[in-house]
Amino acid sequence: MSAPVSSIREPLVLGHKTYHDITEDLVSPTEKAPPLSWILVFIPAVALLSLGTFAVYWTIYVGIGTWNLNRTINWGWDITNFVWWIGIGHAGTLISAILLLFRQKWRTGVNRAAEAMTIFAVMCAGLFPMIHMGRIWNAMFIFPYPNTRGSLWVNFNSALLWDVFAISTYFTVSLLFWYTGLVPDLATIRDRAKGVRKKIYSFFALGWTGSAKHWQRWEYLALILAGLATPLVLSVHTIVSFDFATGIVPGWHTTIFPPYFVAGAVFSGFAMVLTLMLIVRKVLGLQEYITIAHIESMNKVILATGSIVGVAYITELFISWYSGYVYEQAAFFNRAFGVYWWSYFGMMFANVVSPQFFWSRKLRRNVTFTFFLSILINIGMWFERFVIIATTLARDFLPSSWSYYSPTWIEISIYLGTFGLFFTMFLIFARVAPVVAVAEVKHILKTGGDQYVGEDAVKGH
Amino acid sequence: MKKRKDIVYGVYSEEHDIIEAVREARSKGMEIYDVYSPIPIHGLDPVLGLKESRLHIAGFIYGLLGTLTAFLGMSWIFTRDWPIIFGGKPHWAVPSFIPITFELTVLFAAIGMTVSFYVVSGMGFGVDNDVLDKRISDDKFCLAFDNDEVDSAEAKQFLQSNKAEEVLEKTLKA
Incomplete structure (x- = not known):
């Protein structure tokens, strides 16, 4: 007799699994010697991490002059990378927290990996504000603690x-959320x-x-x-957008920034989850746990948030025109047609045009297409932060101080190094713990899997 | 003093079978030691007579503590301890205290609740609680009776007549 399935939902766990099968499938990769494919990815990841470690060391040893920042463009790749990584870190909590509140069962297939990804991405992000201070040994000054300087407090x-x-x-x-979920x-x-294990x-x-x-x-x-993490995830990128929106630079000083940054963060975060999960799914053979239905759900979120981001870009342009304020208009003209025009159009294409392909159900369910689009979106979202930060600063108030900026090899190496850190951590995680939440997948097996036992179950499929 | 517990337990494969067994045991007035499962069983708590957890009340108190720490702390620092004028704004600039107040509310509530959860449940790094049956974390559900509360022969007989696949005995370090 074939298993009953819900008549209205696609099953989220395929292959007629029992609880024991789920344990075997998801836990056994942590018990075997690493496969060759794992080693082949781990070596370049550690190499990149080493390169990045050296570049950070060199930045601290020689000084911030090893970067190409100047008096006009005082935030460049450093803060661009910071905002980009923080944005990527938003998908994990969104999947675990917001989708838990909405009772979206498909979250169980991807939440564990997405939460791990969040933690590693925030670690990468945190590096940049620390090293861009220049004198990292004074980094603890950012915390309000009683000190012998007064006490002189932070602002x-x-x-x-x-x-x-x-x-x-x-x-x-x-x-805390990730670890507590991991304990069972x-x-x-x-x-x-x-034995020792x-x-x-x-x-x-x-x-x-x-x-x-x-x-x-x-x-x-x-x-x-x-419930706590849901407003938290919205607040974090709102506050990141305040870094710019509370400034007075035209192009930064806009009230649209908080919702636009949050949507962009979710957009890039889901793209990164897809990039990672499509690889993990293939390497560990998890096609029955991360199904086409999961991929389609994530692509729908990408389409929604990508469209919000697109509307935000166009609203920004409209408001700068409608303001009737010539300097605001000039800022946006420079953004699109100035020295960094290529990053603006790269951003527009990757973030606004490309997700629109997901209106097609066929493309939403196409794994190869999704993979390439997710990478394109990651690149596009990096461009967005670069456009906001470097392009805006390059054309500030006085034409005499206008400038141009391109990174040194040290700055590029630090960025590559964060990829090394991210992938090294993720690959180690995939070796020591199940990348799919075992208990949570078991929990949905009979309500959302192919062994559905609800009232509308249809026999056979 | 280490007390030992002699346990008789039945092993089940289906959630609804164990829920039925629990209901039957409660109606007969048998004291259940505990129910163990690989997943949370929805609908078990009322049948087992478990009271609602008070973790959320604790969470609210921790959160309130965070709110007060942040808001009163910043207020004291900027109006009493070391008042500085930033951009011509008042010393007590309440709207700009909101983001940090919110963040510390969440931080205190989250850390407080998580720590409380582990302390109340007797868990923590390096804690080695005795596991009743290794298959619990895989695919089996167990209904356990303590010999001090329910006679072991009666428990065995009950489990056998209530769909238990296996009836086993174990002594747990309490």
Whole structure:
């Protein structure tokens, strides 16, 4: 007899799995020696990380003069990369928190990897504000602590300080959310392991027993953390946008920035989740857990947020024209047709035009097309931040101080180094813990999987 | 003093079977030691008679603590401890305190609740609680009776007549 399926929803777990099959499929990759494909990706990741480590060392040792920033363009690749990585870090919490509140069951296939991705992306992002200070050994001055200088406090009215609080809170909450979700799965690995491995996983599984009361509290905790993380994820990129919007530079000083940044962050974050998950799905053979239905759902989010971003770009242009204020108009004219015109049109094409292909169901369900488009969107969103930051600064108030900027090899190496950090961390994570949330997939097996037992179940398919 | 618990437990493969067994045991007035499962069983809590968790109340209190710490802290620093004028704005610039107040509310609530969860549940790094059955974290559901509360022969008989696939005994370090 074939398994019953819901008559209205596509199953989210395929292949007639039992609970035990799910454990086997998802946990066994952590128990075997790494496959060749893993090693072949791990080596270049560590190489990039080493390059980046050297470039950061060189920046600190020689000074910020190793970068090509100048008096006019004082934020370049550093802050562009910071905003880009932070944006990528938004998808994880969105998938885990907002989709949990909306009871979207497809989140279970991708939430674990997306949360891990968030944590690693925020680590990459956090590096840039630290090193762009120039004197990193004074970095603790950004925290308000009683000191022998007065006590002289930090400026709580500054958007840059709000950023410090927003990002450190975001990192902490994401970490707690991710680890708490991971505990039952670590217990699964612990109960299968032997010897030293068992000792290590026992330590990290925190003594999980699967008791009914623990599960009850665990679900409460997840739900409330989700409720807290939902406004948090919106606040973080809002505050990042304040870094610009509270300034007086034409092109930065706009009230549209908070919603536009948040939509852009979700847009780029989902693109990165897709890039990563399509690779993981292929390498680990998880096609039955990350199905075409998952990919299509994520592509729908990309289409929605991409369209919001497109509307925001066009609204910005319209408002600068409608303001009747010649300097605001000039700022946007320079943005589109000035020295950095290529980044503006790159951004417009990758972020506004390309997601529109996802109106087609056929393309939304095409894995190869999705993969290439996700990379294109990542590039486009990097251009967006570069356009906002460097292009705006390049044409500031006095034409006599107008300038041009291109990065040095040190700046490029630091950026490549963050890719090294990101992929090294993710690859290690994929070796030591299941990349798909085991307990959560089991939980939806009978409500959202192909063994659906609800009232509208149809027999056979 | 380490107390040991002698447990009799039945192993199940289906959520609805174990829920039925729990309901039957409760109607007979048998004291259930615990129910263990690989996934949260929805609908089990009322049948088992579990009270609602109070974690959310704790979370609210931690959050309030964060709100007050941030808002009162910034207010004291900028009006009493070291007043500085920034851009001609008043010392007590309430709107610009909102972002940090919000962030610390979330931070305090999240850390407080997570720590409370682990402390109350007796979990933490390096804690090695005794696991009743290794298959619980894989695919089996277990209904456990404590011999001090329910006679072991009665428990075994009950489990056998209530769809348990296996009936086993184990001594847990309490």
